[in-house]
Amino acid sequence: MIIVLKAQTTKKDETAVLQEIRRLGYKPHVMRGVARTVIGAIGDERSNKSLESLIAWSQVESVTPVQKRFKLVSREAHPPDSNIDVRGTVIGGRKVQVMAGPCSVESEKQLMATAEAVAKAGATILRGGAFKPRTSPYEFQGLGEKGLKLLAKARRETGLPVITELLSEDHTELIAEYADILQIGARNAQNFQLLIAAAKTGKPVLLKRGLSMKIEEWLLAGEYVLANGNRNLLFCERGIRTFETYTRNTLDLGAVPIVKNQSHLPVVVDPSQGGGRADLVSAFCKGAVAMGADALLIEVHPNPKEALSDSAQQLSLEAFGRLMEDLKPITAAVGRE
Ligand code: PEP
Ligand code: MN
Numbered sequence: 398m399i400i401v402l403k404a405q406t407t408k409k410d411e412t413a414v415l416q417e418i419r420r421l422g423y424k425p426h427v428m429r430g431v432a433r434t435v436i437g438a439i440g441d442e443r444s445n446k447s448l449e450s451l452i453a454w455s456q457v458e459s460v461t462p463v464q465k466r467f468k469l470v471s472r473e474a475h476p477p478d479s480n481i482d483v484r485g486t487v488i489g490g491r492k493v494q495v496m497a498g499p500c501s502v503e504s505e506k507q508l509m510a511t512a513e514a515v516a517k518a519g520a521t522i523l524r525g526g527a528f529k530p531r532t533s534p535y536e537f538q539g540l541g542e543k544g545l546k547l548l549a550k551a552r553r554e555t556g557l558p559v560i561t562e563l564l565s566e567d568h569t570e571l572i573a574e575y576a577d578i579l580q581i582g583a584r585n586a587q588n589f590q591l592l593i594a595a596a597k598t599g600k601p602v603l604l605k606r607g608l609s610m611k612i613e614e615w616l617l618a619g620e621y622v623l624a625n626g627n628r629n630l631l632f633c634e635r636g637i638r639t640f641e642t643y644t645r646n647t648l649d650l651g652a653v654p655i656v657k658n659q660s661h662l663p664v665v666v667d668p669s670q671g672g673g674r675a676d677l678v679s680a681f682c683k684g685a686v687a688m689g690a691d692a693l694l695i696e697v698h699p700n701p702k703e704a705l706s707d708s709a710q711q712l713s714l715e716a717f718g719r720l721m722e723d724l725k726p727i728t729a730a731v732g733r734e
Contacts (some may be wrong), residue, residue: 398462401459408639422440448460469628472658479661482559491732493686495692496693497515511697513555515714523560525548527562545571558578560578569597579601605635607637612652624712634685636667636672644677645671649687653688657689663691665690673710674709683727697711
């Protein structure tokens with residue numbers, strides 16, 4: 398931490414600050430300039446007491462951290478890439494995994510048709526929402542446990558592991574019983590009690606980026622999962638809220654290499670929530686793979702026009718099949734499968 402004292406600080410006031418720094422467990426190094434004094438406080442800011450309270454001292458001008466606030470998710474803590482194993486499907490390795498399926502599980506017929514088609518086209522994980530976070534309480538809220546049972550049936554029939562959203566702490570046990578990956582949605586990305594509950598299940602957790610979350614806040618939210626004993630975390634970029642209205646969200650593909658630099662954990666991109674439009678999904682997927690994404694999370698529906706949620710952004714089964722073909726040269730060009 399770098400502490401800058403105000404000009405004209407007396408020797409007595411400087412000594413008091415130095416004493417406080419030592420009391421909090423740090424070693425102060427004083428640098429006296431012509432006009433001002435700068436103190437470098439040496440010590441681990443993440444395991445010691447915080448020095449931030451010094452800003453309340455009248456003789457202190459600024460307090461600036463030099464260390465990152467996240468620890469376990471950081472690449473410093475774990476330089477090699479982490480792979481997450483989901484029932485034998487490895488996310489973070491050479492193969493770019495594709496998670497595909499409907500926004501919401503709507504019926505047995507809809508889910509089975511989608512699951513079979515996406516498996517055939519090369520998807521390796523099945524997505525489907527059973528408890529849906531809808532903006533309006535009058536919109537389709539999902540089939541709940543019935544949806545989970547259908548996902549389990551689709552898993553039995555196709556062999557694909559399943560990802561579904563954990564919307565509330567109350568559902569933790571129920572979701573963990575059915576899901577192979579617990580999805581934490583954008584709206585809950587900083588619901589820290591929910592993150593802790595998800596972590597404690599020991600199942601892989603996919604953490605979407607919140608609607609207005611800075612990358613550091615997203616990494617710190619992920620830190621809650623690792624700090625609670627679960628190293629199986631995936632970060633998922635799904636677009637953020639900006640001034641742009643052409644798309645539903647602004648997909649921040651720049652976040653992919655940034656998070657991959659800062660963290661050892663895999664990064665997933667959701668082009669469906671990212672743009673909110675089916676016609677953008679293919680380009681967003683290609684860009685995501687080129688930027689280093691480890692997996693894609695794509696909404697697919699047998700009849701998007703009749704979907705009960707997110708109908709504008711879901712791909713038809715045919716469009717998904719074409720997309721999987723179109724991605725092959727891109728994955729090959731970046732040295733992946
Ligand atoms: C979804 O995946 O259908 C969803 C609701 O995602 P998000 O939390 O990113 O909006
Ligand atoms: Mn959706």
